[in-house]
Every structure is written in C-alpha cells, then in structure tokens.
Amino acid sequence: MLHDQKLPMDRxxxxxKLRTLVNPEKVEEIAASILEEGQKTPILVRRDGERFVLVEGVHRLEACRALGESTITGLLVNARR
Known part of the structure; x- marks a missing residue:
C-alpha cells in the first residue's frame, strides 16, 4: 500500500521530457490553489539511488518551488521494468 510522504524537493x-511540458500559467494556477487549500494530490516519484526521479506532477512540483517550499507530498512508486 502506498503512503504519502514528505520528500525533499532538492533531491x-x-x-x-517533463521539463519541456511546463506551462507557467498552469504553475501559477496550481500555486494559488495550494496557497488556498494545500496540496491535495501527491506527486509520483521513483527512487534512483540517493535521489528521486519525478514520474508525474511536474506542475505541482514547480508550483511548490515557486512558493518557496523545501518539501512536497509524494508517493514512492516502483520503476517500470
């Protein structure tokens, strides 16, 4: 079973491929929503040694960065084989 956890954003x-999809307007919209209601949907990451690799949630991640957060709520998923 997956559990939400706080992940250090610098890791x-x-x-x-995901970085090229970032839409600044969507980032602003999500940042406003996070300020109002908090982060409702965790990002998805997979472990890669000491770091995490983003699987899903680039706009949520960038919105939290824009807000100056140091951690983000995420779910650790298994890498595809």
Missing part, C-alpha cells in the same frame, strides 16, 4: 530530479 527530486525532473527528466528533460
């Missing part, structure tokens, strides 16, 4: 690697 989350965002693959280039």
């Amino acid at each position: 989350i690697y965002v693959p280039t």
Whole structure:
C-alpha cells in the first residue's frame, strides 16, 4: 500500500521530457490553489539511488518551488521494468 510522504524537493530530479511540458500559467494556477487549500494530490516519484526521479506532477512540483517550499507530498512508486 502506498503512503504519502514528505520528500525533499532538492533531491527530486525532473527528466528533460517533463521539463519541456511546463506551462507557467498552469504553475501559477496550481500555486494559488495550494496557497488556498494545500496540496491535495501527491506527486509520483521513483527512487534512483540517493535521489528521486519525478514520474508525474511536474506542475505541482514547480508550483511548490515557486512558493518557496523545501518539501512536497509524494508517493514512492516502483520503476517500470
């Protein structure tokens, strides 16, 4: 069973493919929502040695970065085989 956990944002690697999808307007919208209601949906990451690799949630991650957060709620998932 997966459990939400606080992840240090400085240990989350965002693959280039996901970085190219970032929409600044969506980041602003999500940041406003997080300020109002908190982070409702965790990001998905997989472990890669000492770091985490983002699987899903690039806009939520960037919104939390824009808000100056140092941690983000996430779920650790298994890498695809």
